Amino acid sequence: MQDEEGDSVVTKQMDVQRIENNINLIHQKEQPDELSQPVVQYEGDEEDIVCGRFPHLSICACEINSAVALKEINLFQVYPGIYMGPFQAAFKTKELIEKGVTHILNASCKEYTKRSKYFKYLDIPVQDEVGENA
Numbered sequence: 001m002q003d004e005e006g007d008s009v010v011t012k013q014m015d016v017q018r019i020e021n022n023i024n025l026i027h028q029k030e031q032p033d034e035l036s037q038p039v040v041q042y043e044g045d046e047e048d049i050v051c052g053r054f055p056h057l058s059i060c061a062c063e064i065n066s067a068v069a070l071k072e073i074n075l076f077q078v079y080p081g082i083y084m085g086p087f088q089a090a091f092k093t094k095e096l097i098e099k100g101v102t103h104i105l106n107a108s109c110k111e112y113t114k115r116s117k118y119f120k121y122l123d124i125p126v127q128d129e130v131g132e133n134a
Contacts, residue, residue, distance in 0.1 A: 040118055042097045052091030053112040066091065075099065093118060 046052075051060035052070055060066045069088040075095065078084050083099060087108050090096075093115050096104075102119060109125045 039100060039102050040097060042094045042118070044094075046093050046115075052088060053110075055113055064088065087112075 046055060049055040050066070051057045051062065052066035053060075053062050062069070066088070069086075070091060073086050073088050073092075075083040075085045075089050075092065081100065083089075083096075083101060085092075087106075087110055090104050090106065090112065097118060104114075104119045104121050106121060106123045107126045109127060114121050
């Protein structure tokens with residue numbers, strides 16, 4: 001059986017099936033497996049820091065103490081491989097690496113020491129105000 005262009009209907013169905021299979025393979029590769037090895041290895045260089053926001057300091061003057069914040073905050077997976085959390089979630093270097101995170105979007109106006117050897121960053125300054133229209 002042939003269509004209007006003279007192509008075999010069976011051939012077109014096979015082409016559609018091949019394309020669908022390729023799309024499925026791509027989606028499987030894009031979805032991180034939490035059991036797989038992280039892209040980079042955590043070097044343990046932040047185990048003894050006092051301030052997650054500014055690890056070079058010997059005191060923490062953050063509005064929420066880093067030691068408290070890092071224990072109490074959680075990352076939430078909002079889509080496979082996409083995590084969301086409060087501002088302090090960016091300081092959870094080891095956990096982020098273990099989850100396969102490679103990029104961090106900072107949608108706050110807060111500055112902090114970026115872990116550039118582990119992640120790539122994009123900052124979009126958005127004020128946490130009712131009238132903000134970023």
